[in-house]
Amino acid sequence: xxxxxxxxxxxxxxxxxxxxxxxxxxxxxxxxxxxxxxxxxxxxxxxxxxxxxxxxxxxxxxxxxxxxxxxxxxxxxxxxxxxxxxxxxxxxxxxxxxxxxxxxxxxxxxxxxxxxxxxxxxxxxxxxxxxxxxxxxxxxxxxxxxxxxxxxxxxxxxxxxxxxxxxxxxxxxxxxxxxxxxxxxxxxxxxxxxxxxxxxxxxxxxxxxxxxxxxxxxxxxxxxxxxxxxxxxxxxxxxxxxxxxxxxxxxxxxxxxxxxxxxxxxxxxxxxxxxxxxxxxxxxxxxxxxxxxxxxxxxxxxxxxxxxxxxxxxxxxxxxxxxxxxxxxxxxxxxxxxxxxxxxxxxxxxxxxxxxxxxxxxxxxxxxxxxxxxxxxxxxxxxxxxxxxxxxxxxxxxxxxxxx
Numbered sequence: 001x002x003x004x005x006x007x008x009x010x011x012x013x014x015x016x017x018x019x020x021x022x023x024x025x026x027x028x029x030x031x032x033x034x035x036x037x038x039x040x041x042x043x044x045x046x047x048x049x050x051x052x053x054x055x056x057x058x059x060x061x062x063x064x065x066x067x068x069x070x071x072x073x074x075x076x077x078x079x080x081x082x083x084x085x086x087x088x089x090x091x092x093x094x095x096x097x098x099x100x101x102x103x104x105x106x107x108x109x110x111x112x113x114x115x116x117x118x119x120x121x122x123x124x125x126x127x128x129x130x131x132x133x134x135x136x137x138x139x140x141x142x143x144x145x146x147x148x149x150x151x152x153x154x155x156x157x158x159x160x161x162x163x164x165x166x167x168x169x170x171x172x173x174x175x176x177x178x179x180x181x182x183x184x185x186x187x188x189x190x191x192x193x194x195x196x197x198x199x200x201x202x203x204x205x206x207x208x209x210x211x212x213x214x215x216x217x218x219x220x221x222x223x224x225x226x227x228x229x230x231x232x233x234x235x236x237x238x239x240x241x242x243x244x245x246x247x248x249x250x251x252x253x254x255x256x257x258x259x260x261x262x263x264x265x266x267x268x269x270x271x272x273x274x275x276x277x278x279x280x281x282x283x284x285x286x287x288x289x290x291x292x293x294x295x296x297x298x299x300x301x302x303x304x305x306x307x308x309x310x311x312x313x314x315x316x317x318x319x320x321x322x323x324x325x326x327x328x329x330x331x332x333x334x335x336x337x338x339x340x341x342x343x344x345x346x347x348x349x350x351x352x353x354x355x356x357x358x359x360x361x362x363x364x365x366x367x368x369x370x371x372x373x374x375x376x377x378x379x380x381x382x383x384x385x386x387x388x389x390x391x392x393x394x395x396x397x398x399x400x401x402x403x404x
Contacts, residue, residue: 011040018044023051027058028125028403029080047126048404053176058082058331059317059324061341061366062103062124062398063383076124077383078402081339082332084381089124100165101396103321106173107403110182112165119182119196121174125402130174132182133202135194169322171219174198175404181238183224185214193226195238206242218264218323220271227262227273233297248297251305259293261343265323267314272296274318274338290376292338292369309371311336319343319366321399334370339379341366341397366397 022045025031031049035042061079065072065088078087099120100112109122121130164186172180183195184203191205193214212228217236219225224236231250237243251273253259259275266272277291294311298304315333316325319341328335342365368377 011038013041015044022049026052026055027082028052032125048175053173053404056105056326057107057401057403059105059326059339059399059401061379061382062101062109062400078124079379079382081379086383091122091124091127101320101398102168102170103319103398103400104170105317105322105324105401106170106180107401108170108174109398109400110168110170112168119168119184121170121182123175123404124400126175126404128175132196133200135184135203166214167216167320169217171224171322173403181224183217183236185217185226187213193236193244195242197238204238204242206236206238206244208244212244215262216264216323218266218271220264220266221269225264225271227264229262231259231262231273231275233264233271233273233299247299247302248305249303251295251297251307253293263316263318263323265316265318265325267311267316267325270296271299272308272316274316274323276318276340289340289365289367289369291374292340292371294371311371315339317399319399320396334368336371338369338371339367339399340369341399343396 018041022031022034025034031045031052035045035047058081061081063077063079063086065075065077074090075088076091078089079085080087102110104110107123107125109124111120111122112118113120118134119132121132122128166185166187168182168184170180170182174180178198180198181195183193186192186194191207192211193206193208194203195206196203212232212234214226214228214234217224217226224238225247226234226236226244228234231253232246233248234244235247237245253275260278261276263274263276264271265274273295275293275295276289277293279288279290294308296306296308298306311325313328313335314325315328315331315335316338317323317340318338320343321341326333328337333339366379366382368379369375370377
């Protein structure tokens with residue numbers, strides 16, 4: 001039997017049977033492959049299957065796609081930890097050319113246009129885009145110490161907008177929910193915290209008498225929490241008169257230096273604060289992660305914390321994304337571990353001098369930390385090593401679940 005006859009046979013499969021087969025698939029990548037078998041299957045099966053819209057998908061690692069050390073203007077790479085394979089995916093021109101991206105567990109990226117400055121939402125699989133209103137709360141000038149110590153990878157205005165955003169986080173899936181919220185954390189501007197609710201005409205700032213610099217935001221039990229640069233946790237009220245209220249003082253830091261980064265994440269109905277510690281030599285951070293500590297607050301007592309040494313089968317995903325957790329029982333991940341990416345926002349030092357590689361290159365501080373033994377490992381089969389001659393990965397590595 002020749003190939004044309006085989007394809008013809010598949011195309012004649014009863015539609016009812018094809019529907020049953022498709023609903024048994026729980027991975028969207030497998031569903032895409034099913035639709036690609038023949039034209040009739042692609043025509044019959046919907047692009048966005050309803051049963052997959054409700055299922056949590058595996059996180060993938062978004063990476064820039066390079067050819068001969070030149071970033072592609074049309075494609076990005078996606079590394080699938082489950083099968084340890086890298087897939088090349090065509091993206092809208094604007095993002096492939098270098099928009100800043102923040103990942104989410106909802107299948108969408110939050111993007112920032114440095115020339116706007118406009119935020120947007122993008123689904124890499126479906127190529128659906130949503131443009132958000134212009135954000136007018138960016139700082140207008142660079143500080144002198146920033147100018148002298150930081151390599152500007154683009155023009156000053158582009159750097160200013162890029163570096164002032166600490167994180168942009170998406171809550172809820174725009175393709176399913178009409179009630180999604182985007183929260184942006186900034187620094188060095190007239191407002192350090194702002195949110196956009198779907199259906200609004202503009203961003204809403206949360207103004208404070210004494211502005212804090214916030215490092216992460218999470219939705220926990222239907223409410224939003226942020227952590228500041230000192231480790232204090234605040235509850236965000238996004239009502240008619242938005243404000244923040246401190247609910248927890250910082251936990252005790254077991255290390256003399258740091259932490260360098262902080263993350264809030266919900267895991268099995270518990271709120272966790274994660275400290276990320278970098279290597280320090282002579283009092284100076286070299287931006288290479290060597291340890292994480294996990295802390296759990298008692299929100300009924302502002303100064304009560306407990307250290308978490310065993311998260312059970314939970315796995316955390318931290319970095320330039322909305323932090324989230326999954327169970328290793330359902331997915332091929334290492335239990336009681338943290339999968340992390342490089343979320344340093346700009347390169348330091350001059351690329352032309354003799355400073356060490358760690359001071360000049362960004363995007364490579366990613367890996368796997370295990371709380372059982374405190375060990376740090378490379379992500380298995382991750383293609384980042386193929387980009388070793390690339391000075392500055394853009395977009396930076398980002399965790400995102402691929403979902404319609």
